[in-house]
Amino acid sequence: MEWLDRMNHALDYIEDNLVQDIDYKKIAQAACCSEYHFSRMFSSIAGIPLSEYIRRRRLTLAAFEIQQSESRIIDIAMKYGYSSADSFSRAFQKMHGVKPSAIRKKSIPLKAYPRITFQITIKGDSEMDYRIENVEFDLRIVGRSNTIKTSRAFKTIPSLWNASKKNGFTKKLIDMSWENPKCTLEDLLGICGKEAAITEEKFNYFMGVRYNEEPPTEMETLIIPASLWVVFPNIVDAWKRLYTEWVPNSGYELANLPCIECYYGPKHKPRHELWVPILAKPPKN
Missing domain, CATH: 1.10.10.60 (Homeodomain-like)
Structure with missing residues (x-):
């Protein structure tokens, strides 16, 4: 393969x-x-x-x-x-x-960490729902960033949103999102990696909404270029299966842009989605 x-x-x-x-x-x-x-x-x-x-x-x-x-x-x-x-x-x-x-001294016990080799394993016992979205314009997102440890991301990110709800930041973002609503990628957005190159131990998680006006003084602006996206429901499950199941079999490459977690309102189904930037693979000669 x-x-x-x-x-x-x-x-x-x-x-x-x-x-x-x-x-x-x-x-x-x-x-x-x-x-x-x-x-x-x-x-x-x-x-x-x-x-x-x-x-x-x-x-x-x-x-x-x-x-x-x-x-x-x-x-x-x-x-x-x-x-x-x-x-x-x-x-x-x-x-x-x-x-x-x-x-x-030769009798001292040590640990040897062997070289990893990737091999094919049988997976895919359950289907993955997804859709392809072509966003033909730059996404202008306003909010703030937080540095989190990659190993604790699945615990830290929900805690950030819970704290944001309690301190009123989430309410401020929601109010801003309704000033000039768009037709796609609405509601609360979490951008995984503000910079293009993500580090291993830590990364920037940007919490914001799409907003075209001048941002409040305590917030910053993030621009994500127009891109093709694959969209999965259920963020946690999508993260776990994206790289091991969907990417190897999809026919797409991953674009060098941040992924976006989209959190919708209470009545929306699904409640949240993972947006992953992709490129079509170039044809083989």
């Missing part, structure tokens, strides 16, 4: 560059994927952030080298990207449970 080959090419690039500076743009290029989406796709499939996978692989190889060579530990630390012996020792002890100097 083409998608599988591309993901494994990205892993090849990582493995070939563990003792060098790893360019996250080149990882995404190897996977033929946008920077914005690759780290999310990786963590969704592998179960850990991309940066954590790289850290574990480097510390695994460093442990092998300390045991099998007479090189100074500081030299090995710098080889695997650590600027000081102290930072290397802390990271090493966090993973292996012992200091680097201790493992030259």
